[in-house]
Amino acid sequence: MxxxxxxxxxxxxxxxxxxxxxxxxxxxxxxxxxxxxxxxxxxxxxxxxxxxxxxxxxxxxxxxxxxxxxxxxxxxxxxxxxxxxxxxxxxxxxxxxxxxxxxxxxxxxxxxxxxxxxxxxxxxxxxxxxxxxxxxxxxxxxxDLLLDGGPAGADEELAQAVRRAHQQGAEVFRRMLVGAGCGAYRFVCAVEAPGGRLEAEARILHWEDGVVRINDEDLDLVCAVLCAGLYRELPGAALLHGSQGSAAACGEYRQVAWAWQSEGQGYVPAAVRLDDVAAEPGFSLGTVC
Incomplete structure (x- = not known):
């Protein structure tokens, strides 16, 4: 082939x-x-x-x-x-x-x-x-259908709105990872969209020095799903769970599960059950630099 x-x-x-x-x-x-x-x-x-x-x-x-x-x-x-x-x-x-x-x-x-x-x-x-x-x-x-084809086929005003939503979604994801600190995590998110639910997930290794390992295609999809939800102001949820800690911290690890919910404008801490994982409200993203 x-x-x-x-x-x-x-x-x-x-x-x-x-x-x-x-x-x-x-x-x-x-x-x-x-x-x-x-x-x-x-x-x-x-x-x-x-x-x-x-x-x-x-x-x-x-x-x-x-x-x-x-x-x-x-x-x-x-x-x-x-x-x-x-x-x-x-x-x-x-x-x-x-x-x-x-x-x-x-x-x-x-x-x-x-x-x-x-x-x-x-x-x-x-x-x-x-x-x-x-x-x-x-x-x-x-x-792409929800975004009317995205920037390539849209007028400049629409293209700018899509770019802003994508930047906002990427920043939301970044703050979740920075706030979580080093560890091995699984991230899942879902947006209730016309035509069916949009879903994305990613496996993440966050090292002590701040380096994050994630497959490029998973990162692209996560940011795209968050972007679509924010751009179309659709309800959604995100959940980060796994093992927080590192060998550098004397091998101390703890199991964590945090979640956030959105009504379309932004993500706030909320107790959520997603993909058969129950999570407590996460930290406020506004407190993360």
């Missing part, structure tokens, strides 16, 4: 050494099936020659390793059988044809689902991130 016709094919054979071929500045884009069930459903389309799911994962890992040696950028997205079947039906394409797969992978509305591949273990963190990226991409498309 590669985008570029010159990309290496999946193979169990040893790849050629990197020095044997020049490194291209072109991007390599591929789609990856993310479960054995999806693999079984897609076999009729001849997406891979692998005999079973385990062989498919091995072949895909070899493909990606060769691509990293050959191309300047390697990206992947979830190859979702339902999405692909709908895409082929809409565009009257034969799903067994390679051209159909190529068009599906480079479909502009799906570009938010692309993730850079940096030699992660497929069955470790990368495949779950691909699944989340698809869900995040669908949410981002919903948000």
């Amino acid at each position: 590669p985008r570029n016709s010159r990309t290496p094919r999946p193979s169990r054979c040893t790849a050629h050494p990197a020095a044997a071929r020049p490194r291209s500045e072109e991007a390599f884009v591929t789609g990856i099936l993310t479960s054995s069930e999806d693999f079984d459903r897609a076999r009729g389309w001849h997406l891979t020659d692998a005999a079973d799911w385990d062989s498919y994962l091995l072949d895909t890992a070899v493909l990606l390793a060769e691509a990293r040696r050959t191309y300047g950028t390697v990206q992947a997205r979830m190859f979702h059988p339902d999405d692909f079947a709908d895409f082929c039906l809409l565009h009257r394409l034969d799903p067994a044809e390679p051209a159909a797969r190529d068009r599906y992978l480079v479909n502009p509305p799906l570009q938010t689902q692309l993730l850079p591949y940096q030699a992660e273990e497929l069955s470790g963190d990368f495949i779950p991130r691909l699944v989340r990226a698809r869900d995040n991409g669908l949410t981002l498309r919903h948000i």
Whole structure:
């Protein structure tokens, strides 16, 4: 399922050494099936020659390793059988044809689902991130509709209003993390929007020196959901829970769960139950610099 016709094919054979071929500045884009069930459903389309799911994962890992040696950028997205079947039906394409797969992978509305591949273990963190990226991409498309297409397609006044809401949402999130201090947390937020609830979540490591580790795609979605709620003045809630503390503090940790609620204008402390987690009212965001 590669985008570029010159990309290496999946193979169990040893790849050629990197020095044997020049490194291209072109991007390599591929789609990856993310479960054995999806693999079984897609076999009729001849997406891979692998005999079973385990062989498919091995072949895909070899493909990606060769691509990293050959191309300047390697990206992947979830190859979702339902999405692909709908895409082929809409565009009257034969799903067994390679051209159909190529068009599906480079479909502009799906570009938010692309993730850079940096030699992660497929069955470790990368495949779950691909699944989340698809869900995040669908949410981002919903948000674009709520924002009337966002700054790119709006007049200047609307564009400025969207930018202000995005800055406000990012600042709300920043104050929640700064106020929480160092620790390992999970953040979830939800906004009740026309067309269905908008949701986002992120895993966060906040180090003693103030450095915060969070996946870029999760940060983008969190800020987008907060932005949409503030821009459209929609009710919402946010919850931060996990283990507060660090080894530098003599290994002292405590479990925390804080929450905030919004009626559309801003977030204030409130007792909230969200995603099966009950939380006490959080600290006032106005007290955090």
